[in-house]
Amino acid sequence: MDLTVRAAELDAADPLARLRAEFDLPPGTVYLDGNSLGAPPRRVADQMGRVVREQWGGRLIRSWSEGWWEAPQRVGERIAPLIGAVPGQVVVADSTSVNIFKALVAAVRLAPGRREILVDAATFPTDGYIASSVAELTGTVLRAVDVDELPTALGERTAVALLNHVDYRTGRLHDMAAVTELVHAAGARVVWDLCHSVGVLPIALDALGVDLAVGCTYKFLNGGPGAPAFLYVRRDLQETFDQPLSGWGGHREPFAMAPDYVPAEGVERARCGTPDILSLLALESALEVWDGVALADVRAKGLSLTGFFIECVDELLPPGTVEVLTPRDERRGHQVSLRHEAAEAVMTELIKREVIGDFRAPNVLRFGFAPLYVTYADALHAARVLADIVTTA
Numbered sequence: 001m002d003l004t005v006r007a008a009e010l011d012a013a014d015p016l017a018r019l020r021a022e023f024d025l026p027p028g029t030v031y032l033d034g035n036s037l038g039a040p041p042r043r044v045a046d047q048m049g050r051v052v053r054e055q056w057g058g059r060l061i062r063s064w065s066e067g068w069w070e071a072p073q074r075v076g077e078r079i080a081p082l083i084g085a086v087p088g089q090v091v092v093a094d095s096t097s098v099n100i101f102k103a104l105v106a107a108v109r110l111a112p113g114r115r116e117i118l119v120d121a122a123t124f125p126t127d128g129y130i131a132s133s134v135a136e137l138t139g140t141v142l143r144a145v146d147v148d149e150l151p152t153a154l155g156e157r158t159a160v161a162l163l164n165h166v167d168y169r170t171g172r173l174h175d176m177a178a179v180t181e182l183v184h185a186a187g188a189r190v191v192w193d194l195c196h197s198v199g200v201l202p203i204a205l206d207a208l209g210v211d212l213a214v215g216c217t218y219k220f221l222n223g224g225p226g227a228p229a230f231l232y233v234r235r236d237l238q239e240t241f242d243q244p245l246s247g248w249g250g251h252r253e254p255f256a257m258a259p260d261y262v263p264a265e266g267v268e269r270a271r272c273g274t275p276d277i278l279s280l281l282a283l284e285s286a287l288e289v290w291d292g293v294a295l296a297d298v299r300a301k302g303l304s305l306t307g308f309f310i311e312c313v314d315e316l317l318p319p320g321t322v323e324v325l326t327p328r329d330e331r332r333g334h335q336v337s338l339r340h341e342a343a344e345a346v347m348t349e350l351i352k353r354e355v356i357g358d359f360r361a362p363n364v365l366r367f368g369f370a371p372l373y374v375t376y377a378d379a380l381h382a383a384r385v386l387a388d389i390v391t392t393a
């Protein structure tokens, strides 16, 4: 069947189609970079106006005791259902990088005598950089391993494995259940980086017994540039979760201003300093879009959209022009990565023509498909513009 007709039929049958109207996107732009920076939900601009006028302006410092101080936990509770966590295990604070630092040091401290940290060899760089610093500070050794080689790499030395659920470069999805089980069988802890999987597919942290997890909120959760990240600490680990950034925000009685640090009892101990309220409240407003949205529908549409885009690329581009790096089976997130020798120039031209994806060195074109606002017609248009560029260049 003709691709235009297929796209129209798929869009007409899309149970999430109504959600696109929730987002502010420039007309004529096809936005395929929500895996890097999500689009703004319309409600956020109005809510931020109210927050600044009414809370910051109207209530001034009183707002700290009228909902600001507890915001990291409150917003954490909104993220919890998206990652399969019962209440009381998630805080939203700091960046993903900082939370990786807290989680890794705490994990090493939970495993006395174990002297090795494993990190996914294909990891997003910040994870590797932070892990290297944690190894130096804790006197452990860092080893980068391919996720497929974990069965042989894990051992009695392993304190913790830091892994990306979805690979940022290829879009490959790792099997969280199987890998968590492997790590636990070796007596080690696992820290999952969910940056490219939260808001993409149902995640079951509690059910799988995951120890710790981090993730950013400015991609598929649409929290806005620099929105604070989240940190999940499994309930039974909270009492012994000894994170290194002992700021007053994680203190049991922050306003007692006591001379000694005593960590809070619950997941609040994962906090550090003053929360970035404006970003946090922008995120809180953005998360309202998820009310009533079934993650199973989001996942089904994301797989279907990425599959349709791959099909369009196969059909519209001359064979051999690009290599599809993303798994064609269901072991993928909601991005499609294509290898092309002139990827940087091709992406520059795509963006000039209002098809926004991104380029990752040395030769990868990345296209993110956020099911809440990307349509099948967008996917087809992007493939057509790409075909035009690679065949006429």
Ligand SMILES: Cc1ncc(COP(=O)(O)O)c(C=O)c1O
Pocket: 095, 096, 097, 098, 124, 126, 127, 164, 168, 193, 195, 196, 216, 229
């Ligand atoms: C897998 C992964 N981890 C971490 C980060 C970034 O962390 P931060 O928000 O601290 O910049 C990103 C993206 O920027 C990412 O893709």
Ligand SMILES: Nc1c(O)cccc1C(=O)C[C@H](N)C(=O)O
Pocket: 035, 036, 037, 124, 168, 195
């Ligand atoms: N966090 C970013 C930023 O501040 C500027 C530009 C891009 C980003 C990203 O999120 C990159 C992204 N994590 C990636 O997967 O490559």
